[in-house]
Amino acid sequence: MLVADLLALATRWRPRPTVTIIDPALQGIGGHHYSAAERLAAELAAAGVGCRILCSSRADSNVIGTLKGEICFSESIYGRTDTGMREFERRAKALAKDLSRMVQWTRPDLLILPTCDQVLLYAAALAIKSIGGWQPTILAWFLYPPDDAQTQAEYRVAGEALKSGLGSRGQVHACCETTAAKRLLESCLPFALERRPGPSALANAISPPSREVGERSRGPxxxxxxxxxxxxxxxxxxxxxxxxxxxxxxxxxxxxxxxxxxxxxxxxxxxxxxxxxxxxxxxxxxxxxxxxxxxxxxxxxxxxxxxxxxxxxxxxxxxxxxxxxxxxxxxxxxxxxxxxxxxxxxxxxxxxxxxxxxxxxxxxxxxxxxxxxxxxxxxxxxxxKLDGLRPLLTRLLKAAPGYCDIKL
CATH class of the missing domain: 3.40.50.2000 (Glycogen Phosphorylase B;)
Incomplete structure (x- = not known):
């Protein structure tokens, strides 16, 4: 009976899914990049899943010590002065090289891009293509809508590259924060977008101050x-x-x-x-x-x-x-x-x-x-009420090729 139970367990057991958060602009405490990574790591931990955080090569001790960030990217998503296609491809290839080096042996099941643009999306596509057999689920928040012809062309290149590197469109869960951004992005990318706020610095437990509306002992x-x-x-x-x-x-x-x-x-x-x-x-x-x-x-x-x-x-x-x-x-x-x-x-x-x-x-x-x-x-x-981040992560983790009994 014990042998039969062990065999039944073995057929159901799978290793826990692996998750990697990537943000080439994550350098220090303060601002959206730090708080987004911090919130995502906390929500994943609440689901019983650890993660790696790959950050800028210029990350400070707060990122390395507090977030356990790992030095990775030599390029940032900021500071671009040349808006031509050649510079777009150069930056993406540099980021892809750094990413491939860090994940070629671990091949995470879920890749999270909390502050994504067309360069980082293209870099992820190139890295996936360079690592044979790697088919991660991707969760991305797009912060910078393509509001000019050059940026739109770059998003199209990045989107098609990712589409060709992944086996199914369903492996990409893409988000943005405004209706206008959703409309612009969907005109360039080969997958649907959801309007959803990015990972907030305010945890779900944070609530408004206790005073009643209109009750004030000082000026507003x-x-x-x-x-x-x-x-x-x-x-x-x-x-x-x-x-x-x-x-x-x-x-x-x-x-x-x-x-x-x-x-x-x-x-x-x-x-x-x-x-x-x-x-x-x-x-x-x-x-x-x-x-x-x-x-x-x-x-x-x-x-x-x-x-x-x-x-x-x-x-x-x-x-x-x-x-x-x-x-x-x-x-x-x-x-x-x-x-x-x-x-x-x-x-x-x-x-x-x-x-x-x-x-x-x-x-x-x-x-x-x-x-x-x-x-x-x-x-x-x-x-x-809640911003829905935890249910979204839980759903994506359950769909990943890893252990399904995720804590809620």
């Missing part, structure tokens, strides 16, 4: 948080907040932004001006830990996102996703499609013209309508 807090690059509109804030504070002197403005090396001179001048605006404006430049980031957003009443529409017209926003999850009203440019549903439902206030006066006007509108905005945002957060 309007907050900016994130990476202070030029596309985030930080340079407009000194004049915009100066105008806003003249009309609403009880409002507290909290501005966080870690400075981009590419915009150092402009950013330092912006934060110098903000720091001299008095007690109603507080400035924070340190890179936030995940917990610090969560606490910063949770303490805000309104999130201000003065993003440049030419950069974010079709792109999603991690800060916006987290504001939705916590039931926080948002101020954002009308032309940024990540907030179009929130505008329509009355839980976000549009910036009609992205200049200091337009931002100040939107702030005044949000403060004047704050109780209603909070109520609508809280209703949406309750409907939204």
């Amino acid at each position: 807090v309007v907050a900016c948080v994130g990476h202070a690059n030029i596309g985030k509109g930080y340079a407009l804030l000194p004049e915009a907040l100066s105008l806003a504070t003249k009309s609403h002197d009880r409002v507290v403005f909290r501005v966080h932004g870690f400075i981009d090396r590419r915009d150092t001179v402009q950013d330092h001048e912006t934060f110098r001006r903000l720091s001299e605006m008095g007690p109603g404006v507080s400035v924070h430049n340190a890179v936030l830990s995940t917990q610090g980031y969560q606490e910063f957003i949770a303490a805000a009443d309104i999130l201000l996102l003065p993003y440049a529409p030419d950069v974010y017209r079709s792109r999603g926003s991690g800060v916006f996703n987290e504001a939705e999850q916590l039931g926080k009203p948002v101020i954002a440019p009308r032309a940024c499609t990540f907030a179009e549903e929130a505008f329509a439902e009355g839980r976000a206030v549009p910036i009609e013209r992205l200049d200091p006066r337009g931002i100040a006007h939107a702030i005044a509108g949000a403060i004047g309508d704050l109780p209603q905005l909070e109520e609508r945002a809280a209703i949406h957060a309750r409907k939204r």
Whole structure:
């Protein structure tokens, strides 16, 4: 009887699936790259599955020590100056060489690309082709929609290469964050996309602050948080907040932004001006830990996102996703499609013209309508509940050629 039981078990047993997260731009703590990898690793661990995290060759001790990241990629998905096809292929081949070296013996069942673009997609396709017999399931979030002819051509090359390297279209689960991005990407790629927020820094257990809507012992807090690059509109804030504070002197403005090396001179001048605006404006430049980031957003009443529409017209926003999850009203440019549903439902206030006066006007509108905005945002957060990441990972893990009894 014991032998029969062992034989029956042997026919059912398979090794646990192996998972690798790849992000050539993962270098340090702070920002979407770190929080996405951290969240994915935590969700996989909750499902009883470990993972490898392959990161930039310039990754710091936080990535190596805390996330157990492994040095891999010599190229990044950022910093590209030559937009021609030759440079696209050169970067993809360099990334593919690095990836192949790291996975040729392990051949993970599930390959996760949390911050994907056309270069990384093509690199994954080339690596899969170079390793005979490797047919992973791929989960990818596309952050950068193809909004010009050259980028669209590159996405087509990458998509066709991946299609030819994989045995089934079903092996790719592709996601993006906005309807506009989905439309653009599906016009270039040979597989369907799902509109789904990227891996959030806010775990499912995070909930809004305990105070009741409308209950406030101080002025409302309007907050900016994130990476202070030029596309985030930080340079407009000194004049915009100066105008806003003249009309609403009880409002507290909290501005966080870690400075981009590419915009150092402009950013330092912006934060110098903000720091001299008095007690109603507080400035924070340190890179936030995940917990610090969560606490910063949770303490805000309104999130201000003065993003440049030419950069974010079709792109999603991690800060916006987290504001939705916590039931926080948002101020954002009308032309940024990540907030179009929130505008329509009355839980976000549009910036009609992205200049200091337009931002100040939107702030005044949000403060004047704050109780209603909070109520609508809280209703949406309750409907939204979880972001669905854990069920998605569980489903993909169960479909992978590995042990099926995944913990839920």
